[in-house]
Amino acid sequence: MSVSENFRGKRVLITGGLGFLGSNLARQLVEFGADVVLLDAMLPLYGGNEYNVADIRDKITVEIGDVCDKATVDRLVKGCHFIYHFAAQVSYIDSIADPWRDLELNCAGLLNVLEACREYAPEAKIVFSSSRMVLGKLEYNPVDTKHPTQPLSLYGTHKLTCEKYCAVYHRTYGLSTVVLRISNPYGPRQQMKHSKYCILGWFMRQAMEDKEITIFGDGNQIRDYVYVSDLVFQFLRAAVTDEAVGGVFNAGSGVGSRFVDAIEMVVDIVGKGKIKHLPWPKDYENIETGGFVADMTQEKKIFGWNQGVDLREGLKQMCEYYTAHSGHYW
Amino acid sequence: MSVSENFRGKRVLITGGLGFLGSNLARQLVEFGADVVLLDAMLPLYGGNEYNVADIRDKITVEIGDVCDKATVDRLVKGCHFIYHFAAQVSYIDSIADPWRDLELNCAGLLNVLEACREYAPEAKIVFSSSRMVLGKLEYNPVDTKHPTQPLSLYGTHKLTCEKYCAVYHRTYGLSTVVLRISNPYGPRQQMKHSKYCILGWFMRQAMEDKEITIFGDGNQIRDYVYVSDLVFQFLRAAVTDEAVGGVFNAGSGVGSRFVDAIEMVVDIVGKGKIKHLPWPKDYENIETGGFVADMTQEKKIFGWNQGVDLREGLKQMCEYYTAHSGHYW
Numbered sequence: 001m002s003v004s005e006n007f008r009g010k011r012v013l014i015t016g017g018l019g020f021l022g023s024n025l026a027r028q029l030v031e032f033g034a035d036v037v038l039l040d041a042m043l044p045l046y047g048g049n050e051y052n053v054a055d056i057r058d059k060i061t062v063e064i065g066d067v068c069d070k071a072t073v074d075r076l077v078k079g080c081h082f083i084y085h086f087a088a089q090v091s092y093i094d095s096i097a098d099p100w101r102d103l104e105l106n107c108a109g110l111l112n113v114l115e116a117c118r119e120y121a122p123e124a125k126i127v128f129s130s131s132r133m134v135l136g137k138l139e140y141n142p143v144d145t146k147h148p149t150q151p152l153s154l155y156g157t158h159k160l161t162c163e164k165y166c167a168v169y170h171r172t173y174g175l176s177t178v179v180l181r182i183s184n185p186y187g188p189r190q191q192m193k194h195s196k197y198c199i200l201g202w203f204m205r206q207a208m209e210d211k212e213i214t215i216f217g218d219g220n221q222i223r224d225y226v227y228v229s230d231l232v233f234q235f236l237r238a239a240v241t242d243e244a245v246g247g248v249f250n251a252g253s254g255v256g257s258r259f260v261d262a263i264e265m266v267v268d269i270v271g272k273g274k275i276k277h278l279p280w281p282k283d284y285e286n287i288e289t290g291g292f293v294a295d296m297t298q299e300k301k302i303f304g305w306n307q308g309v310d311l312r313e314g315l316k317q318m319c320e321y322y323t324a325h326s327g328h329y330w
Numbered sequence: 331m332s333v334s335e336n337f338r339g340k341r342v343l344i345t346g347g348l349g350f351l352g353s354n355l356a357r358q359l360v361e362f363g364a365d366v367v368l369l370d371a372m373l374p375l376y377g378g379n380e381y382n383v384a385d386i387r388d389k390i391t392v393e394i395g396d397v398c399d400k401a402t403v404d405r406l407v408k409g410c411h412f413i414y415h416f417a418a419q420v421s422y423i424d425s426i427a428d429p430w431r432d433l434e435l436n437c438a439g440l441l442n443v444l445e446a447c448r449e450y451a452p453e454a455k456i457v458f459s460s461s462r463m464v465l466g467k468l469e470y471n472p473v474d475t476k477h478p479t480q481p482l483s484l485y486g487t488h489k490l491t492c493e494k495y496c497a498v499y500h501r502t503y504g505l506s507t508v509v510l511r512i513s514n515p516y517g518p519r520q521q522m523k524h525s526k527y528c529i530l531g532w533f534m535r536q537a538m539e540d541k542e543i544t545i546f547g548d549g550n551q552i553r554d555y556v557y558v559s560d561l562v563f564q565f566l567r568a569a570v571t572d573e574a575v576g577g578v579f580n581a582g583s584g585v586g587s588r589f590v591d592a593i594e595m596v597v598d599i600v601g602k603g604k605i606k607h608l609p610w611p612k613d614y615e616n617i618e619t620g621g622f623v624a625d626m627t628q629e630k631k632i633f634g635w636n637q638g639v640d641l642r643e644g645l646k647q648m649c650e651y652y653t654a655h656s657g658h659y660w
Contacts, residue, residue, distance in 0.1 A: 099441050107437065107491075111429050150494075152502055157494040161437075164480075164487040172482055 016086030019047035183252035187228030207273030219260025222291030227314035252294030346416030349377035472625035513582035517558030537603030549590030552621030557644035582624030
């Protein structure tokens, strides 16, 4: 059975569905003929943007609501075959300013989804989007999913808590959970309003506006930039691969790039902007994990995922998208 | 400097201070001449019991309040030199029935304490009482603190989250946190009202009432029963040992006993009661971790803790206490 057939006519709930990852996934699922429901709270400064699904709006159901509202989650989970959980507090900076809100949105939100599944959709496949921030200081590279987890931030701590929820609800209650640890995603439909996360997007905007781009330190830190279409492929496979159930997987490119090289590529592709280096502010240093490349060996084998979109090619496509649609993103 | 001198005249806040561990610790601290403040919500069916401190009541301050109430925590943390955090949802059974309450009490409660310390007592030593339930299925014995953490319950998951909070607030914000993973504590002043936790105490009550004591399975599972005076010693040392700051330690006896042997000892000491074996109920099996003995090598070295109270001796002292004071515990 092809991947698309697994989703045809199936009900798929995507929480945080108007955001960057959720909306890109939704577009693919609509093409596959799935019955797609998006839940999004449209919180100010978060990634939710109705324009992300404007051209598929009549083919999907959109619910504006909060994943922290149990009744809403209960109602939407009923009858679902697949659930993708992206709704979250997504900025580690905000997790410092308001740890309780981070706890509520990230942990209580997922608890609502998992408890609703226990009650109303015990057969559903649940894919949780975690983050490399669960790892903390890196002990080796490339990083597989056996790496110790010592998060340096509350954001990473709560993502780890959510990973453990998935394991408990799988082992103890028999739910079909899959955890994907996303590295550094980029591509069309990410928010461009501020620099709190999706820094590549923010810098692309700075370049497009011919502004000065500030890089802290030398910018030599290695990152695993993964284009959104590669992530969508991995999300889809994770949900239909029996072997993946109960597991934790990387969702990345498997390719390491220097941060400064990625930004220089952005400036080059956009044809505007100028890079300036500044020393690291003190509080940033504490949460810097060191270079990161995802080890995708296991994922290539299990998901049949192979060659990803090359960074330059991905940035080019991204630049084309925002050149055409910038008015809807800033 | 002796341990007692570290505490003389120092302000010590104990959350959950009217409970089993908190009240036993408080008694020792009063003897040391500390300025002891107990915060306890006196939640029904929890361990809080005013009788636990009745005879030292005029030497301590007791605040009836919830650790989830930020204003209360802020007020009490101000000026503290030491903080012991015991306030928690303590039953894994209740963590299944109401995961959100478990999340709030265990995680948001500790966040309140840590955020209050950041603001009002950045120099305070903070001792967090964690649990062996963070571990999950055991891969080896005796268990040190490097053992993988794959909790089988929400209770264990939230305790693990709290451990990670301690690490984040230590590494990122410089707070002096110490984590103690308590194995199976027993002794005077534990609640005897129900069997949801502190099972040894519950069985002692059954014996004292000459009832039938139900053991699931053969009762051959190994447990690390630690007498409360040994724990108090470890709590005290953990707070005054510089080397311990930022670390995670076992708080146990280092001695493995078969569950059924401990219960037979209880029946023998009490001189009443009768043991009956029943098969495990299904939902219990899922959360059974296998035999557990704490590896106390590191702790013996760092805390200078050596020979603990022998199980039979501890049970005898416990039996004497409840024989004299049963009216206040059931």
